[in-house]
Amino acid sequence: MRGRLDAIDWKILRELQGDGRMTNVELARRVGISAPPCLRRVRALEEAGIITGYRALLDAKALGQDVMAFAMVGLTSQAEADLAAFTRKVEGWPIVRESYMLSGEVDFLLKCVAPDLGTFQSFVIDELTAAPNVDSVRTTLIIRQTKNAPLVPIKA
Numbered sequence: 001m002r003g004r005l006d007a008i009d010w011k012i013l014r015e016l017q018g019d020g021r022m023t024n025v026e027l028a029r030r031v032g033i034s035a036p037p038c039l040r041r042v043r044a045l046e047e048a049g050i051i052t053g054y055r056a057l058l059d060a061k062a063l064g065q066d067v068m069a070f071a072m073v074g075l076t077s078q079a080e081a082d083l084a085a086f087t088r089k090v091e092g093w094p095i096v097r098e099s100y101m102l103s104g105e106v107d108f109l110l111k112c113v114a115p116d117l118g119t120f121q122s123f124v125i126d127e128l129t130a131a132p133n134v135d136s137v138r139t140t141l142i143i144r145q146t147k148n149a150p151l152v153p154i155k156a
Helices: 007-018 024-031 035-047 080-091 117-128
Strands: 067-075 094-100 109-115 132-143
Touching: 007 024, 007 035, 007 067, 024 035, 067 080, 067 117, 080 109, 109 117, 117 132
Parallel strands: none
Antiparallel strands: 067 109, 067 132, 094 109
């Protein structure tokens, strides 16, 4: 679908990334078309899987989640069934907010958010290291986030 996006589609994507709560009428005004075709375009972008959802971005610390950490996990087996099983396990851990399968020395990088250090340590000891097929776990605490750019770059 990327090759079929025109200038209006790109404007729609840029505007919605900046403010996903704006009305269709406001979006149409900003991109220079009327509301009905704007809504059709947004729905087509959603159906094509380019727009995958809408959400509010929350401040974890303001909500009592004071510890952020990364866990680097090595598995004993990288067979597809074992990777899939670990991925399913990760999906069930609320403390894990992001998970990435990697190439190289580490198989998975997990971004974890917890209310306190004790909760994070308990998760690592009782859940993560005890999970089937886990060979090694290295953790590192995040001292400060220095960049947060969740938006996809779109040229003007």
